[in-house]
Amino acid sequence: MLVAWNYRYRNSPMDHIDPRARFIFSFAILFAATTTWNPNILFAVFVIAITWYSLGRLTWKDTRFGWLMISIMLFTMIVINTIITGGGAGGVVPPGGQLVWPDGVSIFGRHLNIGLTVERLWFAVSQLMRILSISLVFIMIPYTMDSRAYGVTFSKLGLPDRLAYTMELSFRFIPTLARNFQVTLDAQRARGFELDAGKGNIIQKIRQVAPLLIPVTMNAIVSSEDIANAMDLRGFGQRKRTWLYELKFHWWDWAIIAFAVVMLAAVVLLAYHFDMRLFSVPNWWYGLFN
Amino acid sequence: MKDTYTTGKKKSIWSFGTKEVVYAAIGAALYAVVTWAFNIWQIPGAGNVGIRPAVVIPMFFGIAFGPIVGFITGFVGNILADMLSGYGFWIWWDLGNGIMGLIPGLFSAMVYKYNETKSIIWGELSVILGAGLGMGLAAISEMWVSGADINTVIFANFLPAFLTNIVWGLILLPILMIAYAAIVQRSGR
Known part of the structure; x- marks a missing residue:
């Protein structure tokens, strides 16, 4: 049985970022994405996560198993629980709302009333942005971080x-x-x-x-x-340990950490001080269903 | 309370010396390798939960070597398994796996003859508590991360993980304990 790590050196920008800065940034994205359901903030975090992911220069072939697992999770959570049964939207989306198909739909000659609302559909989009933001930053770690660095x-x-x-x-x-x-x-x-x-x-x-x-x-x-x-x-544990693989901060690592801290602080400020924490539906989304 | 057949020393479950470092590292690596090898048994449509016979490894390492070894075996082992499988880095599920090893470790002080019925009952109880708390914590964290409600969390995340884990744990842990008792007796540990 041959064990092969998924990491390989790609000379990508991510290969030159200190692993400590990477973990700090990844956790900042996690906390920023889970602080709010505001669509604008979630979209901004999502764009930052996509940009971060692109720095790894990963191909679909590299990460397809990880995305397969995430697709199963997304399908269960979003399609079945949020859209079909409406369960996943409980507690975040207020009850009631505008039906997507107010007159029902006909499938194979049978008339069906589907209770899916425009609000729940937007919640699915928000959930998708939140989960994908987190997945983008964490799924890349095994592929872009040398196992000697952990x-x-x-x-x-x-x-x-x-x-x-x-x-x-x-x-x-x-x-x-x-x-x-x-x-x-x-x-x-x-x-x-x-x-x-x-x-x-x-x-x-x-x-x-x-x-x-x-x-x-x-x-x-x-x-x-x-x-x-x-x-x-050999005297294990007698003195403070030294490591063969050395880490060194560069100016860009400090810049990444500073960005992560400012981003998280801004999201927390917007969410709690400016009351942008709760779920809301943009007006243009309603326009699509009128 | 004696920790072996021969030494007569009291067990200290919180010690973390050289032996515990090695046991934890071996346990984590073993958990990762066996999980990776059995990843073909993924349950489709049930969150990100797979059937994992390897879950018994953190439980057993907890019972045999204490809570710290059990926790590291589950926590680090799950990180390594996800790395090998290419699944990413999911800290809340890693912590849940760590707790699944930590809870049996808390019972390790009460287990000193691994093939005794009483010890096996403690072990079985620790499997249920460990899997319940560990998978419960990991599943509940999905409410915070993905905004899922409690029904989704229970039916899509918690129950598939909890039920399969306790089935593997309840059946395989006693077998491992009895096998380990033979090694303890033979080597006088």
Whole structure:
């Protein structure tokens, strides 16, 4: 089993931004997008997120699995719960409103009354902008951030050294454990073990998994004892740790952090001081349905 | 309360020394690899929730090595699994997975002979509480993030994740505990 990280160096602008600045910016977008339902603010945040995403120079081929997952989430949340059942709009969209099809619609000769309102449809658009803004900044992280940078980034962002090193160490173990997983799978297959996805109910699936999961887990625990002893012999944790992969702020990283802070502060100010926090529908949207 | 068959030492569930660093790193890497390997069992149409036999790994590492190891196994393991699968970085679901390992870790002080019926019952209880609180927190955070209402959160996010996780946890955790008891007994840990 070959484990391949999704990151590769593309010489994109994103490759030259410090990971700390990237995390700060990403969380600023998350908080800005979740502070308000105002359409103008959400649109501004959405445009900033698209611009940020474009800095990564990612292709559709690179990120299609991530977008597939997000599409499933968007379909469930927006199409089914907000548009069809109206559930997702509860609490944000006021009750009542203007029907999209006030006279009903005819489908296959049958007359149907559909309760979808113009307001709920706009809420779906707002929800789409909010979720996509957040998805755009977070989905790109695995594709554009070097796996060697995570430990040192979280350490420099204030995570205790031991925790940051745990993260670093877990990256190191992934290829080894993937190989062990494959070796165990091959050994069990040689004994007649079958692991066919999609066959059987959940109990049968669990029965299929146990002969694979148990030896892999126990093997990993037994081998970790030797690693811990080796680390102790080398004096692990006696002094503050240094990192092989070094991070360095440039002027543009400070500019990004400053932009993120100003953007978030502006959104909070507009939302709470100027009362632009609640859901509203622009007039031009009503015009489309008249 | 004895933590092994042989040492007679009291368990300190909050210690985080070299061994715990390695256990947490191994646990996180294992969780990531197994999740990635089983990602083909995604449930279509149920939020971003998949059937993941690997959820038992943070639960088991919590029970065996304490809450900090359990939390890191779930939290970091989920970040790594999403990185391997190309799903992005979803901190609220990572935290939920961390809690799914942390809660069984809180029960670890009461579990000292892993193959005893009483220990297994504590383990099973911790699976239900851990999956409930962990997936509950992650699902409720979707209300804040995507503006979904409580019904959407319960039926699209919480229930698919909670039910599948407890099924895997309730069945696989006792098997792992019994297997680990044999290792503990043999090596005198």
